[in-house]
Amino acid sequence: MESSHLPIIDDIVSFYGKLTVQNYNNKRILLQRLINHQSNYLSTNLINLKRRINASGSTIIRDTLDKLQFYIKEYSELKEDLQKSFTIFVVGMGKYGKSTLINSLVGGRVAEMDVLPKTWKIDVFYGNDCNENVIVKYVDGSKDTFKKQVAINLIKEEEEKRAESEKQIDKEYKNKSTHLSSLVEKEELKLFLNTRMLYKSKITEVKWPCKKNDFLSKFEIVDTPGLWQEYGDEKTKQDLRSYYHKADGVLWMLDATKITSNKSNELLTELESAIEKVGTQNNNMIGVLNRIDLISSSSTNNIEIVLKEAEKIFGSYFREIIPFSAKKALIGLESNDQEMIKSSYFPDLIKSINNNFYNNAASLQCNSKQHGIIGYNMSIKDEIEKYLLRLNNDDKERIKLINELDNQSMSLLKSEKSKLSTILKNYQKRVQNNIENKADRLFDFEENQKTQVENYIKNDIFMQKSLEKELYEYEEKFKNIVQSFHENMARASKFSEFKYIDKIYHNLIQSNMFQHSSSIDQQRISTSNATVTVGIGSIIALGLMFGPIGAIAMGVLSMFGFVKWIVKQFKLPGVINDLNGHLVKTVNEVERKIIDNIDNSVRQVIVSINNIRENSFTDIHFNSKYLYDFKNDFENMTNECSKPIPNIQISDLINGRINYDRIISNR
Numbered sequence: 001m002e003s004s005h006l007p008i009i010d011d012i013v014s015f016y017g018k019l020t021v022q023n024y025n026n027k028r029i030l031l032q033r034l035i036n037h038q039s040n041y042l043s044t045n046l047i048n049l050k051r052r053i054n055a056s057g058s059t060i061i062r063d064t065l066d067k068l069q070f071y072i073k074e075y076s077e078l079k080e081d082l083q084k085s086f087t088i089f090v091v092g093m094g095k096y097g098k099s100t101l102i103n104s105l106v107g108g109r110v111a112e113m114d115v116l117p118k119t120w121k122i123d124v125f126y127g128n129d130c131n132e133n134v135i136v137k138y139v140d141g142s143k144d145t146f147k148k149q150v151a152i153n154l155i156k157e158e159e160e161k162r163a164e165s166e167k168q169i170d171k172e173y174k175n176k177s178t179h180l181s182s183l184v185e186k187e188e189l190k191l192f193l194n195t196r197m198l199y200k201s202k203i204t205e206v207k208w209p210c211k212k213n214d215f216l217s218k219f220e221i222v223d224t225p226g227l228w229q230e231y232g233d234e235k236t237k238q239d240l241r242s243y244y245h246k247a248d249g250v251l252w253m254l255d256a257t258k259i260t261s262n263k264s265n266e267l268l269t270e271l272e273s274a275i276e277k278v279g280t281q282n283n284n285m286i287g288v289l290n291r292i293d294l295i296s297s298s299s300t301n302n303i304e305i306v307l308k309e310a311e312k313i314f315g316s317y318f319r320e321i322i323p324f325s326a327k328k329a330l331i332g333l334e335s336n337d338q339e340m341i342k343s344s345y346f347p348d349l350i351k352s353i354n355n356n357f358y359n360n361a362a363s364l365q366c367n368s369k370q371h372g373i374i375g376y377n378m379s380i381k382d383e384i385e386k387y388l389l390r391l392n393n394d395d396k397e398r399i400k401l402i403n404e405l406d407n408q409s410m411s412l413l414k415s416e417k418s419k420l421s422t423i424l425k426n427y428q429k430r431v432q433n434n435i436e437n438k439a440d441r442l443f444d445f446e447e448n449q450k451t452q453v454e455n456y457i458k459n460d461i462f463m464q465k466s467l468e469k470e471l472y473e474y475e476e477k478f479k480n481i482v483q484s485f486h487e488n489m490a491r492a493s494k495f496s497e498f499k500y501i502d503k504i505y506h507n508l509i510q511s512n513m514f515q516h517s518s519s520i521d522q523q524r525i526s527t528s529n530a531t532v533t534v535g536i537g538s539i540i541a542l543g544l545m546f547g548p549i550g551a552i553a554m555g556v557l558s559m560f561g562f563v564k565w566i567v568k569q570f571k572l573p574g575v576i577n578d579l580n581g582h583l584v585k586t587v588n589e590v591e592r593k594i595i596d597n598i599d600n601s602v603r604q605v606i607v608s609i610n611n612i613r614e615n616s617f618t619d620i621h622f623n624s625k626y627l628y629d630f631k632n633d634f635e636n637m638t639n640e641c642s643k644p645i646p647n648i649q650i651s652d653l654i655n656g657r658i659n660y661d662r663i664i665s666n667r
Helices: 006-051 059-081 098-106 148-177 183-197 234-246 256-260 264-278 303-314 326-335 338-343 346-356 358-444 450-461 464-493 499-504 506-510 536-541 549-557 564-620 624-642 650-655 660-665
Strands: 086-091 122-127 134-138 143-146 203-210 219-223 249-255 285-290 320-323
Touching: 006 059, 006 358, 006 624, 006 660, 059 234, 059 358, 059 564, 086 098, 086 234, 086 358, 098 219, 098 249, 098 326, 134 148, 143 148, 148 183, 148 203, 183 499, 234 358, 249 256, 249 346, 256 285, 256 303, 285 303, 285 346, 303 320, 320 346, 326 338, 326 346, 338 346, 346 358, 358 450, 358 464, 358 564, 358 624, 450 464, 464 564, 564 624
Parallel strands: 086 219, 086 249, 122 203, 249 285, 285 320
Antiparallel strands: 122 219, 134 143, 134 203
């Protein structure tokens, strides 16, 4: 007899089922709203940041903002992915049979086998019996469609361009690295060459239509480069790893032979390292224990033992681990050998995919997109954190350089003024001695010898030529010191994307072989010498060196109507006093004029160094006056990306009234 409570249980089960379906539908809507909210918020901040950067420079921050733009674009596409077919990624380390597995699932040889995967694009295979056009997606989000052979030729051309650029990089590195002594310099050279010379295809994804089969009617399958690979440039590495956030389900290839050869730790390390590089782990992975056909069937090394060992090691990472032989599966499917297909465990893999992925598609898609949001948020925060680290270090260096310039320029001025003062004081002492010992000879000249008197005062007493020579020598030394000061400060004050390459191997940047212009606008921040002078020539030309000596000469000559020895006796002290007064006035005037010129020359150098420092800072970052605004915008973006993913409460579902905006704003 049936229990009376069974109908109630059926009602509860039915209600729970409807509630579960409704929950996933509501969660999709919530995630779509969240993606809209965050992408709009982040895009607005990004626009504000881009408005403030130098249109022709700002190399480092422009690269950072381009990466953020890429993540925001990919982030927005998660919303579209919620409406698409369930996407399965096939991940493999090296030649683990990844392409052979894809070909088995698709039912044809669509993925290249026995070659290392391409490192710059994603291949997506989907079922389509009506359209043979290949869809090519570019880094900016735009798409083109091509006939299959045209697409194949296009990909081949892109591969050849990249391969040729890699060859040129290797050649250039071998040539230039011989001039470098430290490992740090060589690593930077490698990064510099990859940044400047590596061909970067604009193609990011290629969608290949395939004849529909049972698998392709439910899923799209993605052939990806390995997470473990070290690509030629950082951007390609990040772009590819960020793509993994789109995976609804993952088939993770493991090598069964490594477990039997006691290399399971190597497999585990690869797995953990790859997951760490992606930045997030989702409960959407099936482990595919490939090359199982190579395992001995002896009692000590049979398949069951290997499978149990794999589950023991990797069980926490995968929903299920399936033994598999990709090679036997493909051969069996192509020859319709059912026995071989069965022995390859292909039916077991299909069953696992259906049970773990297809039957839980709604749940897994929502969870995968939620993890995708988390993953992109982490990528955005990491990018901002990495940039801010560089920005803060450079800003500290900028402030340090400002203080150093102030201190060293003051020290330079003090030193040069002290040298000038010493020269003039020593000169003054010599002239004072001449006045004391030679002034009396002025009374030996005749009344009509005014020119001779003036020359005697200038050359014998005031030693004009000697002072001019000393000051010219001082000017030349000053020029050399200030020019050296300018060059050293300019070199130290110039910010550059590549510390060693820009400063030590400047000729590399000027080379025409690079795709991009130099990271530094050389004309804007030239370290050529500033105009340096103390103006000795102009002082002499303007008659400022000794002024109106003729007046003193005339004063002496006007006394010659009297007996000379009487004049000398009574008037000599006054002449000496006039000469000493003229000396003091001349020295003070010359010193003031030269100091003015010294100050002006050093001031020009300071202006030049300030321009070099600030312009070069702008060329890799932005105008330093926007520091607070940039940091504030970055902080806002980081805070937004740090907020938790909201959940819909059961009470909201039961009430049937869900305020999505409230849920998002209350995070």
